[in-house]
Amino acid sequence: MVKTLCLALLLALAGPLAGHAEEAAASKNVTVADKDRIEHWTGKTVMVFTPHPDDDTFLCGGTMKLLTQNGNRVIIVIYTNDNKGSLDLEMTRERLAVIRRAEEEAACQVLGVPKENLVWLGYDDGDLEYANPQRLRGEACRLIKKHRPDAVFTIDPGDEFERWHKTDHRMAAMITKDAFIASEWQLYYPQHLLDEGLKPHPVPVAYYYYTTSPNYTVDITPVAEDKARASAKHVSQFSPSLEKYTPEMSDETYQLLRKTFLDEVKDGDKYVEKFRREVLP
Numbered sequence: 001m002v003k004t005l006c007l008a009l010l011l012a013l014a015g016p017l018a019g020h021a022e023e024a025a026a027s028k029n030v031t032v033a034d035k036d037r038i039e040h041w042t043g044k045t046v047m048v049f050t051p052h053p054d055d056d057t058f059l060c061g062g063t064m065k066l067l068t069q070n071g072n073r074v075i076i077v078i079y080t081n082d083n084k085g086s087l088d089l090e091m092t093r094e095r096l097a098v099i100r101r102a103e104e105e106a107a108c109q110v111l112g113v114p115k116e117n118l119v120w121l122g123y124d125d126g127d128l129e130y131a132n133p134q135r136l137r138g139e140a141c142r143l144i145k146k147h148r149p150d151a152v153f154t155i156d157p158g159d160e161f162e163r164w165h166k167t168d169h170r171m172a173a174m175i176t177k178d179a180f181i182a183s184e185w186q187l188y189y190p191q192h193l194l195d196e197g198l199k200p201h202p203v204p205v206a207y208y209y210y211t212t213s214p215n216y217t218v219d220i221t222p223v224a225e226d227k228a229r230a231s232a233k234h235v236s237q238f239s240p241s242l243e244k245y246t247p248e249m250s251d252e253t254y255q256l257l258r259k260t261f262l263d264e265v266k267d268g269d270k271y272v273e274k275f276r277r278e279v280l281p
């Protein structure tokens with residue numbers, strides 16, 4: 001099953017994601033001039049590529065909120081419709097896809113990203129590995145050329161060594177990174193220029209999440225509560241809605257989740273999100 005579900009189960013058990021804490025502890029931050037730090041950007045465009053409609057919220061939600069608060073445009077590309085992450089035996093794929101779309105839109109609304117800025121590629125949950133890679137890369141490449149981001153957030157494909165991820169995540173990681181090259185060189189997909197006038201666009205800098213070698217820390221303390229509220233909008237992914245779907249969330253469940261979300265990003269007296277930052281050649 002998808003990462004979403006695993007995360008949901010972990011959260012349902014009310015345990016912080018220990019693996020993330022260990023990854024964070026091993027980090028060595030790169031030195032970045034204040035003017036180049038995304039926390040200080042205004043008027044820029046940032047794209048977030050996510051395999052499922054929640055990895056973006058859980059891993060980058062605080063940073064996205066800071067970006068939108070500072071007047072930046074955030075575009076989120078969602079590879080799959082997340083239509084298999086339910087233990088409810090009466091759930092259908094079609095119904096779950098509709099639910100997950102609404103939950104992602106509600107989460108993004110909290111983070112200041114309007115639903116018009118969400119791009120749904122619509123692949124079935126768990127099947128991204130079986131999509132045509134050349135076509136998939138072309139879709140990501142076209143969107144980069146269209147929106148011309150100043151930075152891209154995506155899953156870490158690995159630095160010196162390839163990083164293992166579970167299904168959908170590994171394909172999203174590799175395809176998005178490959179799309180960086182294709183979007184720089186127009187002859188990879190010349191139809192983008194010929195048919196739509198979309199010129200090549202080199203991505204200047206990438207921020208990788210789900211990384212084992214973070215080198216960039218964003219202080220999300222001012223928006224940590226917003227991130228918790230946004231994360232809880234993915235109601236169907238948490239008990240008891242996970243087992244028997246209901247759109248409602250009790251205050252008791254919310255308070256449990258809120259504590260888990262905040263514990264996950266707590267770093268001393270701050271709340272943080274950590275990424276591997278790479279300036280692209």
Ligand SMILES: [Zn+2]
Binds near residue numbers: 004
């Ligand atoms: Zn996922």
